[in-house]
Amino acid sequence: MSSALIPTYARANLAFERGEGVWLISEKGERYLDFGAGIAVCSLGHCHPHVVKALTDQAHKLWHVSNLYQIPGGERLAHRLVEATFADLAFFTNSGAEALEMAIKTARKYHAVEGQMDRYHIITFEGAFHGRTTATIAAGGNPKYIEGFGPKAPGFDKVAFGDIKAVEAAITPQTAAILIEPIQGEGGVRAAEPSFLRALRALCDKHGMLLIFDEVQTGVGRTGKFFAYEGFGVTPDILAFAKGIGDGFPLGGVIATREAARGMTAGTHGTTYGGNPLAMAVGNAVLDVVLAPGFIDEVARKGLALRQKLAALRDRHPAIVAGVRGEGLMLGVQTHIPVADFVAAAREAHVLVIPAGDNVARLLPPLTASDEELAEGVARLERACAALTAKQEKAPA
Numbered sequence: 315m316s317s318a319l320i321p322t323y324a325r326a327n328l329a330f331e332r333g334e335g336v337w338l339i340s341e342k343g344e345r346y347l348d349f350g351a352g353i354a355v356c357s358l359g360h361c362h363p364h365v366v367k368a369l370t371d372q373a374h375k376l377w378h379v380s381n382l383y384q385i386p387g388g389e390r391l392a393h394r395l396v397e398a399t400f401a402d403l404a405f406f407t408n409s410g411a412e413a414l415e416m417a418i419k420t421a422r423k424y425h426a427v428e429g430q431m432d433r434y435h436i437i438t439f440e441g442a443f444h445g446r447t448t449a450t451i452a453a454g455g456n457p458k459y460i461e462g463f464g465p466k467a468p469g470f471d472k473v474a475f476g477d478i479k480a481v482e483a484a485i486t487p488q489t490a491a492i493l494i495e496p497i498q499g500e501g502g503v504r505a506a507e508p509s510f511l512r513a514l515r516a517l518c519d520k521h522g523m524l525l526i527f528d529e530v531q532t533g534v535g536r537t538g539k540f541f542a543y544e545g546f547g548v549t550p551d552i553l554a555f556a557k558g559i560g561d562g563f564p565l566g567g568v569i570a571t572r573e574a575a576r577g578m579t580a581g582t583h584g585t586t587y588g589g590n591p592l593a594m595a596v597g598n599a600v601l602d603v604v605l606a607p608g609f610i611d612e613v614a615r616k617g618l619a620l621r622q623k624l625a626a627l628r629d630r631h632p633a634i635v636a637g638v639r640g641e642g643l644m645l646g647v648q649t650h651i652p653v654a655d656f657v658a659a660a661r662e663a664h665v666l667v668i669p670a671g672d673n674v675a676r677l678l679p680p681l682t683a684s685d686e687e688l689a690e691g692v693a694r695l696e697r698a699c700a701a702l703t704a705k706q707e708k709a710p711a
């Protein structure tokens with residue numbers, strides 16, 4: 315039977331029935347190691363018992379009331395995020411793109427409430443990804459995502475990633491903020507230089523602009539820090555998060571300083587579902603695990619070990635693997651062959667990885683993956699490399 319879904323995705327012919335930690339079990343009963351985690355979403359793996367219990371306990375009590383009433387779980391989650399970060403305040407959304415929309419609006423309103431209505435431009439970077447709404451495709455700047463969808467939303471000025479001179483040249487009296495992923499995810503696990511982020515911070519301070527970090531992919535322990543900004547030693551004014559905070563439940567949000575959020579007063583912004591009791595139960599359960607003493611240090615340790623194993627894989631398969639990059643358990647394997655071929659061969663070897671820009675395959679295993687599971691993933695990638703090499707040797711030159 316042909317699919318009745320609008321075909322915006324070229325899906326693999328593979329459906330899963332169950333998940334257990336780092337493992338996905340297909341309809342045919344085959345077990346796959348999930349090193350994609352639903353694109354950095356399932357931070358605690360599939361069906362983590364503590365999260366399942368929090369979600370089901372809440373499901374028996376109350377799902378949704380709207381933001382017209384107090385939501386104690388949301389107050390608690392906001393306090394915990396604020397206590398663990400630079401921020402003073404939080405807001406919850408259902409997705410990463412909505413978190414970015416909120417971040418963009420917060421930065422613009424910050425200037426508008428001081429009478430600077432024209433100060434709405436935001437400097438963004440080549441290779442960025444910020445979501446698929448009409449504003450966030452303009453912010454991301456990828457022509458493939460923008461073309462055919464009407465006029466590009468105004469106010470996003472794109473410069474080269476890492477080019478501080480270009481940033482300086484792009485600043486005008488209309489510039490409200492700089493928006494950047496400290497490590498580009500979709501762009502190919504490309505980390506900014508710490509000195510570049512420090513220079514952005516200095517420019518923002520000098521010109522009265524806000525620094526926005528998109529940590530939708532890098533956040534909530536993924537890079538071996540609670541948020542990646544800690545590792546760079548650069549603090550933003552506004553930070554968007556999503557993916558890992560929900561472990562698969564649709565949840566995102568923004569944290570900001572009280573100063574940066576000064577324009578976001580009652581009635582200026584809203585969401586029907588964002589921060590509902592089900593989502594808040596899950597977010598709090600995820601933080602119970604991620605903020606437990608030692609958990610994030612373990613992510614950093616396992617990330618280093620995995621990176622070393624991948625470097626050895628590159629040494630054994632230099633015709634396939636070009637390089638390894640990334641932080642914590644957000645790692646990229648750049649390939650000499652088309653990355654889609656590498657991802658397909660990995661899938662054949664029953665390990666799931668995610669293609670990204672710059673011919674990079676992303677490895678984003680659940681943060682709970684054991685040393686043995688991470689080693690097993692590399693062993694499967696090794697089989698994929700061997701199969702690809704055999705294919706190369708068979709192909710006529």
Ligand SMILES: *Cc1c(COP(=O)(O)O)cnc(C)c1O
Binds near residue numbers: 411444
């Ligand atoms: C995934 C992602 C988004 C968009 O999140 P959605 O939940 O798909 O809307 C935005 N920014 C970054 C860095 C992402 O990785």
